[in-house]
Amino acid sequence: MATKVIMPKLSPTMEEGxxxxxxxxxxxxxxxxxxxxxxxxxxxxxEMQALGNGVLRKILISEGQxxxxxxxxxxIGEPDEDIAALLSEAPPAQPQATEQKEPDVPPxxxxxxxxxxxxxxxxxxxxxxxxxxxxxxxxxxSDSGRMIVSPLAARMAAEAGIDLRSLQGSGPGGRIIKRDxxxxxxxxxxxxxxxxxxxxxxxxxxxxxxxxxxxPASQIRQTIAKRLVTSLGPVxxxxxTTDIEMDRAAEMRKGINxxxxxxxxxxxxxxxxxxxxxxxxxxQVNASYQEKVVRYYDQADIGVAxxxxxxxxxxxxxxxxxxxxxxxxxxxxxxxxxxxxxxLKPEEYMGATFSISNLGMFGIDEFTAVINPPxxxxxxxxxxxxxxxxxxxxxxxxQMMRVTMSCDHRVIDGATGAKFLQTxxxxxxxxxxxxx
Amino acid sequence: MATITIREALNQALREELARDxxxxxxxxxxxxxxxxYKVSKGLFHEFGGKRVIDTPITELGFAGLGVxxxxxxxxxxxxxxxxxxxxxxxxxxxxxxxxMLYMSGGQIxxxxxxxxxxxxxxxxxxxxxxxxxxxxxxxxxxxxxxxxTPADAKGLLKSAIRDDDPVIFIEQERMYGNxxxxxxDPDFTIPLGVADVKREGKDVTIVARSLTVPLALxxxxxxxxxxxxxxxxxxxxxxxxxxxxxxxxxxxxxRVVIAEESHPICGVGAEISAQIMExxxxxxxxPVKRVSGADVPMPYAKxxxxxxxxxxxxxxxxxxxxxxxx
Numbered sequence: 190m191a192t193k194v195i196m197p198k199l200s201p202t203m204e205e206g207x208x209x210x211x212x213x214x215x216x217x218x219x220x221x222x223x224x225x226x227x228x229x230x231x232x233x234x235x236e237m238q239a240l241g242n243g244v245l246r247k248i249l250i251s252e253g254q255x256x257x258x259x260x261x262x263x264x265i266g267e268p269d270e271d272i273a274a275l276l277s278e279a280p281p282a283q284p285q286a287t288e289q290k291e292p293d294v295p296p297x298x299x300x301x302x303x304x305x306x307x308x309x310x311x312x313x314x315x316x317x318x319x320x321x322x323x324x325x326x327x328x329x330x331s332d333s334g335r336m337i338v339s340p341l342a343a344r345m346a347a348e349a350g351i352d353l354r355s356l357q358g359s360g361p362g363g364r365i366i367k368r369d370x371x372x373x374x375x376x377x378x379x380x381x382x383x384x385x386x387x388x389x390x391x392x393x394x395x396x397x398x399x400x401x402x403x404x405p406a407s408q409i410r411q412t413i414a415k416r417l418v419t420s421l422g423p424v425x426x427x428x429x430t431t432d433i434e435m436d437r438a439a440e441m442r443k444g445i446n447x448x449x450x451x452x453x454x455x456x457x458x459x460x461x462x463x464x465x466x467x468x469x470x471x472x473q474v475n476a477s478y479q480e481k482v483v484r485y486y487d488q489a490d491i492g493v494a495x496x497x498x499x500x501x502x503x504x505x506x507x508x509x510x511x512x513x514x515x516x517x518x519x520x521x522x523x524x525x526x527x528x529x530x531x532x533l534k535p536e537e538y539m540g541a542t543f544s545i546s547n548l549g550m551f552g553i554d555e556f557t558a559v560i561n562p563p564x565x566x567x568x569x570x571x572x573x574x575x576x577x578x579x580x581x582x583x584x585x586x587x588q589m590m591r592v593t594m595s596c597d598h599r600v601i602d603g604a605t606g607a608k609f610l611q612t613x614x615x616x617x618x619x620x621x622x623x624x625x
Numbered sequence: 626m627a628t629i630t631i632r633e634a635l636n637q638a639l640r641e642e643l644a645r646d647x648x649x650x651x652x653x654x655x656x657x658x659x660x661x662x663y664k665v666s667k668g669l670f671h672e673f674g675g676k677r678v679i680d681t682p683i684t685e686l687g688f689a690g691l692g693v694x695x696x697x698x699x700x701x702x703x704x705x706x707x708x709x710x711x712x713x714x715x716x717x718x719x720x721x722x723x724x725x726m727l728y729m730s731g732g733q734i735x736x737x738x739x740x741x742x743x744x745x746x747x748x749x750x751x752x753x754x755x756x757x758x759x760x761x762x763x764x765x766x767x768x769x770x771x772x773x774x775t776p777a778d779a780k781g782l783l784k785s786a787i788r789d790d791d792p793v794i795f796i797e798q799e800r801m802y803g804n805x806x807x808x809x810x811d812p813d814f815t816i817p818l819g820v821a822d823v824k825r826e827g828k829d830v831t832i833v834a835r836s837l838t839v840p841l842a843l844x845x846x847x848x849x850x851x852x853x854x855x856x857x858x859x860x861x862x863x864x865x866x867x868x869x870x871x872x873x874x875x876x877x878x879x880x881r882v883v884i885a886e887e888s889h890p891i892c893g894v895g896a897e898i899s900a901q902i903m904e905x906x907x908x909x910x911x912x913p914v915k916r917v918s919g920a921d922v923p924m925p926y927a928k929x930x931x932x933x934x935x936x937x938x939x940x941x942x943x944x945x946x947x948x949x950x951x952x
Contacts, residue, residue, distance in 0.1 A: 341880050341911040360912075360950055367880060367911040368950070 191266030191275050192241045196256045199235040200230060200535035202416075207408065208262070209234050209254040213245045219265060231412040232502060232538060234531045244268045247276060251335075253354060338365040345370040368477075409500040420562045426597040428557050429606050434618050435573050435588040441620045445514065457493070457547050458518040460570060463617045465489035465509035468543055471609040477544050477563045478599040484563075492541030492561060493521055495528045502528050503561060505541045549573060555591040565600045568613075569593045626809060632802040634776035635665045638783035639703065641812055646701060649787055651741075652679040652688055653705030662707050663743065663802055689715035689740070693722045696738040696792075703787060706742035709758050710795060714845065714855050715740075723792040724767030739786045741795035744772075745837055745887050746935055748800070754921035755931075757888035759835075760897070762794045763865040769793045769818055770864040774839035776806040778862055781816030789818060798836045821868035827857035830945045831875040831882045833898055835861055838885035838917075838936055845885075845941035854949055864894055872898065873905050880911040881948040885941050890918035912948040917941055 196206050204229040213225055219239040226237050243265040264272050338346070338353055342365045346353050351373050358365035371404040385561040406414070426561035438459050445454050468475040468489040477484045489510040492503035504524035506517055527533050543565070546558045558569035569592065578590040592613075616622040629637070629839040641651050655662045657670035657680040670678040681688040686708060692702040706712040712719065724737045745757040763770045769791055773779035779797065808814070824839060825846050834842035839860050846856035857875050861867055876882050882902055884895040901916040923951040946952060 339911045340908045344908045366950060 191246065191270050191272045191498070192501050193261040193275055194225065194237075194239070194263040194265060196228075196250075196258050196260050196262050197237055198258050199230050200238065201539065202232075202412070203230045203258065205255050205257040206230050208250050208252050210252055212236075213250060215245055215248055216243050216268075219243060219245050229408055230535075231408050232535065233533045235534070239265065241265050246270070246272050249276075273340070273475055288495065339367065342366050342370050346373075349374050407499050409497075409502070413500050417559050419466065424560055424562060426557075426560060426595050427581070427598050427603065427606075429594045429596065429603075429610050429617045430555060431592060431610055431614055432434070432578075433590045433592060433614050434578070438617055438620050439573070439588055452515055452518065453522075454518045455521075456549075456573065457545070458514055458521060459620065460545060460547070460568075460617065461491050461493065461506060461509055461517050462512070462514055462623060463613060463620070464490055464543065464545060464568060465512075466616055466623060467609055467613040468602050469510045470473050470612050471605070473605050474566055474596075474601055474609040476564065476565045476600050477542070478597055486542040488519065488542075490540060492538075492544035492564070493524070494544060494546035494558075497523045497529045499532070502538050503532065503541060503544050504528050504533055504538050543567070545570060549590065551615045555593055557593050558595050560595050560597055564597075566594055566596045566606065566609075576605060586607060626807045628805055628807050629776050630803050631773070631776045631779045631797070632663065632665055633795045634780035634806075635783055635797065636667055636669070637808075638780045638787075639666060639669060640672070642703075642705065642784055642787040643669065643677055646787075647677075647703045648699065650677045650679065650695075651703045651705065652681055652692060654681055654683060654707050656680060656705050660841050661705075663799065665797075665802070666705070668937045685711050685715040686718060689718040690722065692738050692740075693718050693726075693736060696723070696736045697726065697734055700786060701737045703739045703741060706740060708747075708754060708799070709742050709744035710754050710756050712740065712742070712758070719762070719768070719792070720765055720796075722900075724765045725779070726767075727791065728767060735790045736792045739789075739793045739795055741783070741786075742797065743799040743802070744796040745798050746800065746919075746924060746931070749926055749931060750924075751926040751927055755924035756864075757886075757919065759794070759796055759864050760888060760893045767792070768865065770796070771818060771862065772796045772836045772864055773862060774797075774798075774801070774824075774834075774836050774860055776804070777808045777814075778790060778816060778822070778860075780808050781814055782818065782862060785815045785818050788815070793818070796836065800837060801840075804840065816862070819863045819866040819868055821859055821863075821871035823857060823871065824860050825856065825858040827855035827879070829855045829879055829881070830949055831872070831879045832856050832858045832860060832885055832941065832945065833861065833872055833882060834885040835864065835889045835894070838941070841936065841938050842885050842941055844938045845945065848938065848942055849945055852946075852951075854945060856914050856945060856952070861898075867898070867901070869898075869901050869905065872902065876902055876906045877909045880909055881916045881945075882910075883917060883941065883944045883948060884914065885917045885936055885944075886933070887919045887935050889921050890916055891921060893918060912950065915944045915948050917944045 199206065207225040209229045211226045213219055219225060220242050223239050224236045225239045227234050228237050244267065245263060246266045247264045250256045264275050266272050290350060336353060337358065339360065343353070345367065349370065351370060353365060356365050356369050356373060359369050360366040360609045404495065425576050435456070438456065442454055442456060442459060446452050472485050475486045475489055488508040491506045491509045494501055494503050494505060506520050508514065509517060522539065524533070541561065541564060544561050544567040546567060547570040548556055549570055553571050555571040556569050558567045571591040573588050573590040575586050577584050578587050594606060594610055639651060643651070651669060652665060656666045657678045660667040660670070666678065685826065689704055690702040695702045719740060723738055726734045726736050744759065746755040759770050759772060762768050769789065771782050771786055771793055773782050783795060787793050825843055827846065832842045832846065839858065842858045846858055849856050857879060859872055859875050861872065884898055886893060886895045888894065890896065895916040895918055899916060902914050917940050918935045919936065922934060925931050925934055
């Protein structure tokens with residue numbers, strides 16, 4: 190019995206997915222549970238598994254194309270079964286004409302390396318064949334969403350190294366034909382390598398005004414935009430700032446790391462543990478406003494903001510209040526690495542109860558962060574710098590670090606937030622409290 | 626070089642071959658005393674007598690079989706069908722005897738016979754008298770099928786067909802008997818079977834045409850030249866065995882093909898050529914192969930309908946523009 194493979198809901202907020210890579214070809218045998226494809230969701234690249242046994246008879250949505258949840262993307266069946274009925278049911282795929290949704294020249298596998306701006310742009314500009322002819326990518330879309338190409342044009346494009354997905358076909362039904370390839374070859378090459386940020390073209394220019402270029406917003410950029418608009422807008426933020434004397438925490442860190450070179454605890458790991466400890470003492474902050482109810486969480490799941498290529502994501506350290514510093518450190522390291530390679534599972538970046546964002550390594554003294562809804566608060570951590578302070582009427586030098594806590598006033602009031610921050614500061618300035 | 630009509634060219638070929646080899650004889654309805662229904666055999670009875678040019682009753686199956694028997698006995702018959710429509714009655718002798726004898730005799734019995742006559746449309750001769758049967762005959766292993774379009778081709782190919790030791794179906798075109806062209810004077814001028822001819826060189830679109838559509842294609846090519854499209858016209862001349870290599874070489878050059886034929890489209894020679902082009906030149910095609918064929922109806926009697934049922938220059942021009950993605 191042939192079955193439809195439909196775009197699965199791979200994360201709670203996912204509305205559509207983009208096929209990053211098919212792991213099986215038409216005609217391959219598949220068995221239940223075998224990975225079929227890698228799908229780019231709003232946050233990460235996920236594997237989709239086959240839900241049945243059989244042969245992958247037809248792929249309806251190809252690499253680089255998107256489909257909304259529930260749409261048929263492939264058909265699995267017996268090798269000689271008639272699947273015409275299933276195919277005719279499948280609605281047409283989204284054509285790739287909408288620039289918002291399509292990343293520029295998508296690589297077949299999720300990008301791992303960081304872009305090398307100067308060398309890549311230079312190499313691409315100097316090369317005789319452009320990867321992308323510099324026009325906005327609009328793939329030729331026939332009625333079924335398939336790209337249609339004449340055999341000759343396909344061969345010419347392959348020989349010239351032109352990505353057919355970047356071309357608009359001028360033949361009937363959007364067919365890409367010989368003259369489209371000839372036009373692409375003869376166009377002067379404003380090179381566009383696979384990382385849009387490094388493109389140095391200035392295609393649009395008004396007299397006197399700055400040149401600019403438009404790039405389609407990636408999935409992650411759109412998600413950040415969508416989510417945070419639902420934060421700073423509707424959520425009534427207020428901000429609490431305090432300076433923390435970090436000398437003893439820094440001392441403790443040095444001491445711990447001296448015990449064992451493999452430990453490699455960071456200041457941020459200590460901050461995470463202290464935050465969790467403080468949350469346990471102030472459960473009203475470890476909370477979320479949920480319209481008619483206020484939700485109080487049983488444990489402190491700390492979201493740690495990690496900068497990744499093209500955006501940010503907050504992997505979660507679960508029950509940080511129960512974990513040791515070394516556990517937290519190892520987890521954060523591992524999560525951060527997988528975050529950068531877009532390999533986080535949804536349960537690993539969703540459902541934090543409190544978040545921490547640290548821009549100290551960029552030399553930021555202080556900043557205000559936007560709460561990750563539906564959490565109640567977020568802590569913005571600045572750089573640790575030696576500063577002169579007054580202690581017992583004397584000016585002394587201490588390692589000072591400024592933190593700013595953003596609170597959701599619907600669930601956390603000024604005093605509640607301030608008391609939490611007091612406890613936080615107390616523990617962080619005297620980390621021996623962690624052991625007590 | 627002399628400029629003569631296709632009719633005269635065929636006449637010369639018959640005369641020269643009758644003179645050259647006394648095993649050759651011509652047989653058919655009205656070929657002798659009447660000088661031929663279309664005057665193709667004019668003067669031959671007078672020159673060669675009743676043993677070499679023979680009138681038959683109206684009995685195609687009979688005299689086709691007679692010819693096959695004569696060929697088996699060592700003679701070289703040229704059997705004329707007044708039109709190839711009447712050959713339908715003789716198909717058992719053509720297909721089951723002439724075509725198969727060499728194979729079924731283990732290579733021992735050649736049938737050096739030529740079945741010739743006009744095929745395809747004429748002028749308001751209606752459904753039973755306008756059929757183009759080349760794809761029928763080309764279907765059978767053991768037959769050769771030849772269709773000339775010019776006087777030179779007609780003469781050279783007919784001489785080769787008569788000299789060929791296998792059965793040849795030689796299809797002329799009644800509308801074209803009066804067409805003129807240059808023919809070499811050499812009495813031994815022959816054109817080998819199985820070799821196509823590029824009637825006009827070009828670089829944008831290949832038009833494969835045969836018999837009636839060759840002059841139409843050449844006219845279309847001239848019109849298209851004014852419109853900036855350079856057409857190459859390829860005339861296969863022999864349908865079976867088909868010189869596909871010449872056609873493919875042209876397709877590889879132009880990347881687009883129009884096949885023009887007066888026969889019906891279904892299971893026609895155009896379909897076969899199209900399939901072979903797809904098989905051998907798939908990666909060179911910038912557009913699907915386009916066929917301009919006769920209408921898939923019995924030939925109408927009414928003149929206006931007959932004109933609509935046969936390809937014309939305009940339809941060929943439109944097809945070329947389509948595969949060249951113009952308009």
